[in-house]
Amino acid sequence: xxxxxxxxxxxxxxxxxxxxxxxxxxxxxxxxxxxxxxxxxxxxxxxxxxxxxxxxxxxxxxxxxxxxxxxxxxxxxxxxxxxxxxxxxxxxxxxxxxxxxxxxxxxxxxxxxxxxxxxxxxxxxxxxxxxxxxxxxxxxxxxxxxxxxxxxxxxxxxxxxxxxxxxxxxxxxxxxxxxxxxxxxxxxxxxxxxxxxxxxxxxxxxxxxxxxxxxxxxxxxxxxxxxxxxxxxxxxxxxxxxxxxxxxxxxxxxxxxxxxxxxxxxxxxxxxxxxxxxxxxxxxxxxxxxxxxxxxxxxxxxxxxxxxxxxxxxxxxxxxxxxxxxxxxxxxxxxxxxxxxxxxxxxxxxxxxxxxxxxxxxxxxxxxxxxxxxxxxxxxxxxxxxxxxxxxxxx
Numbered sequence: 001x002x003x004x005x006x007x008x009x010x011x012x013x014x015x016x017x018x019x020x021x022x023x024x025x026x027x028x029x030x031x032x033x034x035x036x037x038x039x040x041x042x043x044x045x046x047x048x049x050x051x052x053x054x055x056x057x058x059x060x061x062x063x064x065x066x067x068x069x070x071x072x073x074x075x076x077x078x079x080x081x082x083x084x085x086x087x088x089x090x091x092x093x094x095x096x097x098x099x100x101x102x103x104x105x106x107x108x109x110x111x112x113x114x115x116x117x118x119x120x121x122x123x124x125x126x127x128x129x130x131x132x133x134x135x136x137x138x139x140x141x142x143x144x145x146x147x148x149x150x151x152x153x154x155x156x157x158x159x160x161x162x163x164x165x166x167x168x169x170x171x172x173x174x175x176x177x178x179x180x181x182x183x184x185x186x187x188x189x190x191x192x193x194x195x196x197x198x199x200x201x202x203x204x205x206x207x208x209x210x211x212x213x214x215x216x217x218x219x220x221x222x223x224x225x226x227x228x229x230x231x232x233x234x235x236x237x238x239x240x241x242x243x244x245x246x247x248x249x250x251x252x253x254x255x256x257x258x259x260x261x262x263x264x265x266x267x268x269x270x271x272x273x274x275x276x277x278x279x280x281x282x283x284x285x286x287x288x289x290x291x292x293x294x295x296x297x298x299x300x301x302x303x304x305x306x307x308x309x310x311x312x313x314x315x316x317x318x319x320x321x322x323x324x325x326x327x328x329x330x331x332x333x334x335x336x337x338x339x340x341x342x343x344x345x346x347x348x349x350x351x352x353x354x355x356x357x358x359x360x361x362x363x364x365x366x367x368x369x370x371x372x373x374x375x376x377x378x379x380x381x382x383x384x385x386x387x388x389x390x391x392x393x394x395x
Contacts, residue, residue, distance in 0.1 A: 007142045016132050016362030017041055023346070024356055037385040039312070039373045040356040042176065042330065044241045046304060048285075049297035052240065055288035059281040073277035076268060077103025077249070081283050084290040085249055094221045096251055102267060103278050103286070106248040107206045107235035112137040113274075114202065114231065114250065117266045118168060125166035127158050128364030129177050129333075131204070134170045135364075143168075149366040156180040156324055156333065160193035169194060171220075172204035174211060177363045177372040178333040179325015181216050187223045194229035198258060201230040206248075209239040209302055211328045227253040231263070238330060238376070240289045240298045247278065247286040305330055308382040309375035315386035319393040332373045333360070337393055345371050353388035 020040055028036065048056075062068035076082070082098040089096040104110040115137060124138045125146040138145050146166055150158040156178040171190060173182045182190075194201050203220040211218050220230045235248035242248075252264045271277075288294045309326040316323050316334055323334040336345040342359035349355040358374070360367030375382070 005140065007140050010139050011136055015136075016358070019362070020346075020356065020358065023350065027350055034354050036350075036354050036356055037377070037381045037388070038356045039375075039377050039382065039385055040358045042238065042374045042376055043243050044238065044301075044305075044376045045378050046241055046301045048241050048245065049289070049294060049301065051288045051291060051294040051297055052285045056281060056285040059284035062284075063281065070280040073280055073283065075271045075275050075277045077101065077278065078280070078283045078287075081287045082249075084287055088290050089219065089221070089251075092218060092222070094219050096221065097254065100251055100253055100264060102250040102252065102271060103283060104233075104248045104250055105278060106237060106242075106246045107204060107233050108133060109246075110233050110248060110250050111202065111204065113270075114233070114267070115141055115143075115168075116270055116274075117263060118200070122167035123165065124168040124170070125164065126170045127172075129156065129175075129360060129367040129370070130170065130364055131172060131176050132362060138168075147364060149364065150178075151366055152322065152335070157182055157186055159186065159189050162193070165197065167197075167199050169199055169201045170204065171201055172206070173217075174207040174325070174329035174331075176204075176207065177331055177358065177360065177367070179327075179329030179331040180333070181211060181213075181328045183215070184217050184223060187217055187220060187226075191220070191223045191225045191229060195225050199229065200256070200258070200263070201226075203230050203232045205232050205234045207238055207329055207331075208234065209298075210306065210330050212306070213328055216328060221251065221253075227255055229256070231256070236286055236289055239302075240286075240294075241301060242286070245282060245285065247282050304379060305375045308377060308379055311379075311382050311386045312373050312375065312389075315389045316393075318390055321393060326375070330375045332375070334371050334373065336360075336369050336371055339369065342368055342371050349389075349392070353385075353392050355385045355388060 081103055082101040085101045086096045086098045120141050123144045125148055126134050127148045148158050150156045157180050208218040220226045220232050232251040236242035252267050254264050256263045312332050313326045321334050323332050326332040342361040346359045358372040360370030
C-alpha cells in the first residue's frame with residue numbers, strides 16, 4: 001500500500017491566513033452592508049507600473065509573430081534578466097555575477113523549493129516571529145526545527161546562541177511580520193555564526209526596497225563573509241506589485257560549498273530537472289522593473305505604501321501603543337492593548353470597527369500578545385482604519 005508523507009500530520013490543522021479568510025467571510029455574510037478595511041494580508045493594492053505593463057504587452061505581441069516568438073526559456077532565467085539583476089546589486093556596491101542569479105516564480109515558492117538541495121537530517125533554526133511557511137515547509141520535509149524567539153527586549157531582532165547547533169538558518173530582514181531590520185553588526189553576528197559552524201543562511205530579502213535608512217543593509221551580501229554561508233531569496237511581489245504576476249530571484253554565490261558539493265551547481269541541476277523556466281512574457285515584464293523609468297515608477301508606488309505605514313504609526317503614537325516596524329518596512333507590529341491575546345484583538349477590531357489585521361500568534365508563540373498591520377491597503381481605507389483605531393483604542 002502506498003504510504004503518504006506522514007509529516008503532514010504534524011502540521012497545524014489550518015493555515016493562518018485561511019483562518020482569517022474564514023472569519024472575515026463569516027462576518028461579511030452576516031453584515032453584507034459593512035465595508036471591511038483590510039490591513040491584514042500582505043497583498044498589494046496598486047496596479048503594475050506603466051513601464052511593466054508596456055513590456056508585458058510587447059512581450060505578448062512578440063508571441064504573435066514567428067520572428068519574435070519564444071518557447072521554452074532557459075531554466076535558470078533569461079540571461080538578459082539575470083544581467084540586469086546583477087547590475088541592480090552593483091548599484092549598492094554588491095558584486096554579483098549573472099551566473100549566481102536564478103530567476104524564480106517568487107520568494108514563497110523558492111523558500112520551499114530550495115530545501116531540496118539540503119539533507120532532511122539537517123536541523124533548521126527559524127527566528128521568530130516568522131512567516132509561517134518557513135515552519136510548515138520544514139515540517140513537511142521532516143526536519144527538526146529550533147524556534148528562536150524574540151521580543152520587545154531585543155527589538156524583535158534575535159542574535160545567535162553560541163550553544164545552539166543549527167544547519168539551516170532562516171532570517172528575514174526587513175522582517176515579516178515585525179518590520180524590524182538588522183543593521184550591519186547584527187547580520188555580521190549571524191554570518192560569523194554560520195561560517196563557524198558550516199551552516200547556511202536562507203536570507204529572505206523580499207522587502208529590501210522598503211529600507212529608507214541608507215545605513216541599513218538591504219542584502220546579506222553587504223556583510224563580509226556572507227558569500228561563504230548565505231543564499232539570498234528575493235521577490236518582485238512587494239517591490240513592484242507582482243503578487244499576481246509572480247516573479248522573483250535567488251542569489252547563490254559560486255563559492256558556496258558544503259561537503260565537497262557546490263550549491264550553485266546543485267541548484268542549476270535542480271532547476272534544469274524540475275522546471276522549464278519562467279515564461280518569456282513575465283521575464284520581460286520583470287526586466288522593465290530594473291530600467292531607469294521602471295525604478296522611478298516602482299518607487300512612486302512604494303512611497304504610497306510607506307505613507308500608509310506612517311498613517312498607521314501616527315495613530316498608534318497618538319494612542320500610546322508600543323510598536324516596531326513601519327519606517328523601513330511595510331509592516332507595523334504592535335502590542336495588543338490591555339494584555340489582550342492577538343485573536344481576541346482581531347475579533348474586537350473586526351466586530352467593533354470593521355478593521356482586519358493579522359494576529360501575531362500565527363507567526364509563533366512569541367507573537368501571542370502582538371498584532372500585525374500591513375501598509376499595502378488602499379490609502380483611503382488606511383486613513384479610515386487609522387481614525388477608527390484612534391477612537392477605539394482611546395477607550
